[in-house]
Amino acid sequence: MDIREYLKAFTQKDNRIASLSFFGTFAAFFPGLYFAARIVDAGYWWAAAPFVMVVTFGLTRLYVLQHDLGHYSLFERKWQNDWAGVLASIFTFTPYRTGQYNHNMHHAYLGNLDHRDTTEIFTMTKREWDAADWKTRLGYRLYRNPAILIPVGGLFTYFIAYRWPKNAAKIGVAGVLAHNALMFTWFGLLYLWLGWAGLGVLAVAAVIAANMGVFMVFLQHNFEDTYWERKPDLDFRMATLQGSSCLDLGHWWDIGTCNIAYHDIHHFMPAIPSYRLRKAHHGMPEHLALRRIKWPEAFASFRLKLWDEEAKRLVPFPKSPKAAAIPAE
Numbered sequence: 247m248d249i250r251e252y253l254k255a256f257t258q259k260d261n262r263i264a265s266l267s268f269f270g271t272f273a274a275f276f277p278g279l280y281f282a283a284r285i286v287d288a289g290y291w292w293a294a295a296p297f298v299m300v301v302t303f304g305l306t307r308l309y310v311l312q313h314d315l316g317h318y319s320l321f322e323r324k325w326q327n328d329w330a331g332v333l334a335s336i337f338t339f340t341p342y343r344t345g346q347y348n349h350n351m352h353h354a355y356l357g358n359l360d361h362r363d364t365t366e367i368f369t370m371t372k373r374e375w376d377a378a379d380w381k382t383r384l385g386y387r388l389y390r391n392p393a394i395l396i397p398v399g400g401l402f403t404y405f406i407a408y409r410w411p412k413n414a415a416k417i418g419v420a421g422v423l424a425h426n427a428l429m430f431t432w433f434g435l436l437y438l439w440l441g442w443a444g445l446g447v448l449a450v451a452a453v454i455a456a457n458m459g460v461f462m463v464f465l466q467h468n469f470e471d472t473y474w475e476r477k478p479d480l481d482f483r484m485a486t487l488q489g490s491s492c493l494d495l496g497h498w499w500d501i502g503t504c505n506i507a508y509h510d511i512h513h514f515m516p517a518i519p520s521y522r523l524r525k526a527h528h529g530m531p532e533h534l535a536l537r538r539i540k541w542p543e544a545f546a547s548f549r550l551k552l553w554d555e556e557a558k559r560l561v562p563f564p565k566s567p568k569a570a571a572i573p574a575e
Contacts (some may be wrong), residue, residue, distance in 0.1 A: 250514075268334075279436075285297065308337050309459060316349055331346070342425065344414050344422060356490070367467070373555060386551075396464075400453070436448060458503075472488065472490075472560055493538070500524055511536070550562060
């Protein structure tokens with residue numbers, strides 16, 4: 247049995263499980279929002295923290311579920327995925343159709359050094375770094391600094407860029423404008439329901455979720471022995487299974503993030519629903535087993551900045567050359 251044959255058994259969709267995953271997320275999200283806002287209103291800010299985290303993981307799950315819906319891999323029918331995707335997009339701040347198109351481009355050009363514009367996190371090659379001027383190097387250093395990449399990247403992407411995302415004009419202006427109108431209508435309804443406390447709780451949870459999102463997106467394709475290549479040498483199997491990570495960050499993390507950490511088999515076979523990814527990965531026969539990245543290696547990956555085309559791996563920035571020794575006379 248090869249890996250494609252093994253994984254194909256996990257592509258079956260089940261509306262019962264999908265509904266539990268999708269509507270169950272809302273069933274936790276709304277009470278979490280309500281109780282957090284009420285506790286904040288009462289002046290007990292820190293006591294609201296557990297409920298804020300419920301809202302945070304609710305937003306994270308909805309984003310991942312929207313990603314599934316864009317692949318038509320959550321519910322059994324295409325129209326069910328589309329309707330649920332539009333609904334989820336109101337809460338994830340991400341227009342459904344444009345997000346779907348951009349993400350499919352990411353899948354289509356994964357690992358292709360000539361199409362790095364389709365990736366969420368840009369990676370410069372070592373050769374490009376060596377040829378770059380100091381301004382380009384400084385800009386890239388700042389961009390790849392996790393203290394900037396994660397918080398600033400999260401805020402910019404989800405709250406600014408997604409109001410008019412890349413390819414919006416190409417996919418449909420009306421859809422983006424309608425999405426933004428529905429999103430701000432949701433904010434207005436939330437204010438009428440829970441006042442400024444409700445909006446504040448949502449804002450805090452959304453910022454944390456955005457940071458978590460960029461953290462996960464980075465680790466999904468940025469690790470030491472990932473994969474990049476140029477055509478005609480680009481290999482689909484290598485790009486998906488080696489160029490995408492499996493993050494073993496714990497069962498509770500998997501629940502809170504809808505198993506998106508099992509990103510290698512997702513890229514290899516996007517038809518697998520998120521509710522089957524964990525089982526597919528952990529039940530894999532030993533001869534097919536794929537490498538998993540745990541927390542220590544995940545954090546260490548943030549020091550890797552450049553793709554070395556000769557060594558075929560991500561490497562840190564080159565160390566500054568030491569001053570040449572003055573020869574003795």
